[in-house]
Amino acid sequence: MTDLRPAPEVDDQPAIPVPDATFGVCDWLRWAWRQLTSMRIALILLFLLALGSVPGSMLPQEGTNAAGVAQYYKSHPTLAPLLNHLGMFNVFGAPWFAAIYLLLFASLVGCVVPRTFKLAGSARTLPPRAPRNIGRLPHSATYATSLPPGPALEVSAGMLGGHGFRMRHSGDGERWISAEKGYLREAGNLLFHLSLLGILVSIALGGLFGYKADKLLVAGATFTDTQSDLDEIYPGRLVTDSDFAPFSIKLDSFSASYVQSGPQLGQPSAFNADVSYTTSPGAPVKTDDIQVNSPLSIDGAKVYLIGHGYAPIFKVTSASGQPEYNQAQPFIAGTSGDFLSQGVVKVPDATPEGLGFSGVFVPTAAVSPDGTLESVFPAAANPRVSLIAYGGNLGMNSGPTQSVYELDMAGLKQLAAQPHVLSQGQTWKLPDGKGSITFVGYQQWASFAITHDPGQLPALICGMGALGGLLLSFLVRRRRVFVRVAAAPSGSGSVVRFGGLARTDASGGFEAEFASLAAELRAAHEQQAPQQETGD
Amino acid sequence: MPVNLALGHVSTDFLIAALMIYSLAVLAFAGDFAFGRPKRGAEASRTQVRARAGALATVGASGSPSADSGTAGGGDASVPTSMPPVPLSPLRAIMAAGPWVRAGMALSSAGVLAHAIAVVTRGLAVHRAPWGNMYEFITALTCFAAIFFLWVMVRYRAWALGVFVMGAVVVILGLAETLIYTAAGTLVPALQSYWLSIHVTAMTVATGVFFVAAALGVIYLVVDRYNRRVAAGKAQGGNGIIARLPSLEQLDRLAYRTVVFGFPVWTFGVIAGAIWADEAWGRYWGWDPVETWAFITWVVYAAFLHARATAGWRGRRAHYVQILGFVTLAFNIMVVQVFITGMHSYAGVG
């Protein structure tokens, strides 16, 4: 019996020949391609993709958590190099992961492109002939009408055509109609799979032509979007200087608000970075309030607020009373949320010797029972700093560039045994007349991520395409219905047999549709029937 | 705006009420199993009614379901007429299903109402979408699961599944209530975005739907195992509970359609999450652990949909895949979001 169901599944394709001794290179290639594009391999590749992602979430990854990777090396000294060798700390950039998704997409193309041609073909060829025994179909109806067979068939064609079915009519000898509808389902399936491919291409586009950079700004400071002015830059492979938009941004002020009472005490409730910016040198100045969920878009780039903290202001004078240093220095908070922050102050030109301080900034200080300084609230209600002073050579004129958050201890000697605590406005006279340091006050700083991703919009469009395709392929059902009309045994009127089936009925409902089509068909026949019939 | 604590308490009270009403509903569905008329089991779903009508259509002998062929235009009266049955209205179907089912459906509906009120008042108390931490998330997802499952039961007349699915809802909700109750509160800035409402709403709805699918999948596997044991002579046929459940084919279709409903919602939720991540963090996808697991779940459900079109993977194996999908989802909620540090400052547990 011929298969009446619409659109063959991939499985119904001819079996893949088993390789044997007669196979040449071409045969092998063809065999490999057929294997790759089979549904079974697609399934296996999907599983591999899911499985391969797991270590990427369980182990720290270089791109997002470099500190975690370093920590892992410390705690698992033998295992870590092995895992690194396998790309386990950079799973989503590893060659084996790329192999999985590239094979999957090759399989997808090999599977979906032929289907496109088949779809185009089947939209032009007619549905199959109506089966002889319509009652065997999953859905069927039988009834008699007083209309003669010819007109009954015509009424059926009118009704099915009105519903947008594509029809095939029998030749002269027989009386049947096959009708089919729902080609959009396959189109939706195609759109879905091709959109997935589009998303992959968009991601690649962003990786090649986009960039991401970070910048930390103390309130009052300005930066321009150039490679030299940004703190850290992660450019795509094909990014050049001219891809950076020539804007500049000044952080006018930053404020953070916190929950003041209750069980969520100290949880942040709002962050606002008020900025003024120009899109290019000389352009008019505009202002904006950048918040966590509301980045600033300038010229194809976006500026996000990603972090904040305190920058205590220190004034340092040399032994002679000569002011050497007077500025805000960003301190970095740990992850605990209390904004106990650490940082260093470097005064290499102080006399008689260079001075360095490593310090802790505490926004709302309290002294714990064991005498240590604690932070009890993230806002700066009672700020204190605790400093350790060093004297000597800071090593800033030689060697590699230093981090502004660390001291190079090689040439330094601790000046006082104990850390010294200062509140705002207080001065610490260093031992042996080495000078003094004053805790003048504090500024807030905010850090920004600047990103430019040309693949973003295409990815969004493809995402929407995928969703639309999915909905089409789930909501539209590909279905066929058949009508056969025969003369009634009594000789007057005819018998109508109506049947139908759906290939895939993902969201259900073909039964109800068939029932209503059948009722409508019958009503159409009764309406057209000769009225005198009961009077006979 | 400050949190409205009084309204927060109202929400909690309604939730406890919902939990108790649900428990009674589960008892009623269990009562149907124990004491209901077994005969009805054979007609548990419309599909079977249809199959019977289909048989009539082919045999065509024993009288027609709609013998109205004598009217004007009716034609030859000797021709047996068979028309596909027009389904009973949902309410009449419930009334026809017996007192236990009636009680179970009434209680489930009352429970869903109380549950929905609990979710809505929680939202009004905190002035935002009421799924901002794990406790709220589970409360909301079970609410969506219950609503969706009520609809499935009515649409497919699948009363026999009530005791299992509503039972699972009661267990999860009860655990959430006792283990991770979190008082009403405000959100950290990263979660203050309308994309939160959109993204987490979609994820919550999809999780509720997948939950139902997984429950159906487990029932499928139980029935399948029983059938195979009977076929192998290792078990006695005619088990009363199995006989009342929908057939394997019906369970399969029900679970498939449930996943088909959930998958686009999940896809949309992941896309909305990517848009939100782009607004908040400056990249739409960053392989954050929670994102990674949402992706894994998506891929596993895609594998389920493929499995159904692959020879040798239909049926039992496909349902293992589907249940695995829900396991990855649950793992994301219960392990990844709680124990693995990432950027999703979400769980708010402990």
Ligand code: HEM
């Ligand atoms: C990136 C990986 C893939 C994903 C996420 C994916 C996802 C999906 C989803 C969700 C469906 C269900 C939609 C529907 O039933 O219309 C589907 C169907 C389908 N996919 Fe894929 N797919 C992928 C790759 C592939 C590949 C590699 C092939 C070919 C070997 C393929 C062939 C098919 C076919 C033929 C269907 C229709 C099945 C049916 O008629 O029921 N897909 N896919």
